[in-house]
Amino acid sequence: MIDTRINRRSVLAGGLAAAGMAALAGCTPAQSSQTTTLQFWHLLSGGDGVALQGLIDQVNASHSEFHVRPTVLAWGAPYYTKLSMAGAGGRAPELAVMHSSRVPGYVPGGLLDPWDLERLSALGVDESTFTEPVWSSSVVDGQLYSVALDAHPFIALYNTEICEEAGALDSDGRLLRPDNPEDFFEMCREIAGVTGAHGLSYGFIGDGMQMWRLFYTLYCQHGERMTFPEGGTVEVDEDAFIASLEFMHTLADGEITAERGTIDSAIAEFAAQRSGIHFTGVWELPAMQSAGVPVGATMIPPFFGEEAVYADSHSFVLPHQADPDEQAREYTYTVVADLLKNSLTWAEAGHIPAYLPITEKPEYAQLTPQSNYAAAADHLVYDPVAWFTGSGSNFVQQFGQIVGNPIVSGSGYEEALTRFRSYVNSLLAQPNPADPQGERS
Incomplete structure (x- = not known):
């Protein structure tokens, strides 16, 4: 018999415990002095946090020239307040996650830097690899300010x-x-x-x-x-x-x-x-x-x-840096492309991967019931x-x-x-x- 006292807090408790274990498991030995550390802020905890940490671990294991160091901050207003302060001061992390719906409010103040379309395209990420609603939600004043990891309708x-x-x-x-x-x-x-x-x-x-x-x-x-x-x-x-x-x-x-x-x-x-x-x-x-x-x-x-x-989307943004390290920024593009290309596991958390080559894989079609609502990506309203x-x-x-x-x-x-x-x-x-x-x- 299922415990009728289950609620969102109790459901997430197991995920939070697993997140702590995953964080420990994701620890790596001391990095070489030649390794560039990329600071990555996000607000995902519970099962989402575990899934994202797994993706980050994959990226770190595949690259010796850089290491992604995630920092998890409290969801909601505390996160967005800290992110805006970091961007305003020009001392922001190399990469961050934002909800797509919040991005337009950050652009006018110069709190985010736009993505370079040519750099992304060279890594296999462009307008053709997203549905129209997802791509449009990422564009502000004609420039791309976020790259969606998912749609969560x-x-x-x-x-x-x-x-x-x-x-x-x-x-x-x-x-x-x-x-x-x-x-x-x-x-x-x-x-x-x-x-x-x-x-x-x-x-x-x-x-x-x-x-x-x-x-x-x-x-x-x-x-x-x-x-x-x-x-x-x-x-x-x-x-x-x-x-x-x-x-x-x-x-x-x-x-x-x-x-x-x-x-x-x-x-x-x-x-x-x-x-x-x-x-x-x-x-x-x-x-x-x-x-x-x-x-x-x-x-x-x-x-x-x-x-x-x-729907909304968890999206990658470039918080404004007054004097960005160009090599670190180049690595950041690689990180985002790698995360998108490995996001099939992200679908297991229920989200629709935003990167279309993932949802077109036979493995995604076999993932049920997630694949049964994949068509929602064509009908999203933000x-x-x-x-x-x-x-x-x-x-x-x-x-x-x-x-x-x-x-x-x-x-x-x-x-x-x-x-x-x-x-x-x-x-x-x-x-x-x-x-x-x-x-x-």
């Missing part, structure tokens, strides 16, 4: 045994993908009849990021995209905004999903096999496999017509570009504060839209704090 995990009993699988044994809300709601109720609890696990209470991930997926399924023009006013479609909130309210009816579920309770419920579907990030897949769940995975169905998958958006930002938490009550109560949608517009417009009127030259007339 918001998807639907599903329990194959429960969903089969509920008649929710197609002839290939994959989850049905209704093209309208009503059919999906009915499917979830059929699944709830099998579990005796809920059809869907989706937690959002107190978590603006969770609300935003699902909301923006639904919003973009309407064929709409929000735009946040610098110094202007937010462009948002009223009908798509309200319809997305109404959908989220209907989910939380106590039968389809819990009325006041949190992300931890949703993870625990699906791991305990008391629901058939789980809306979550791809990073939860390994934990569910470890918990013994017979798990499949797919893109969230196109309820409102268009395939759209909210956060609206602005200095204040992106993973771990205050923006997503404030969004949760604005729409949380309407989602629970089923009323006040228009007021929420008015508050959202006002909030975003107030930010658009402010200068980018990362840009020392930024001013508003």
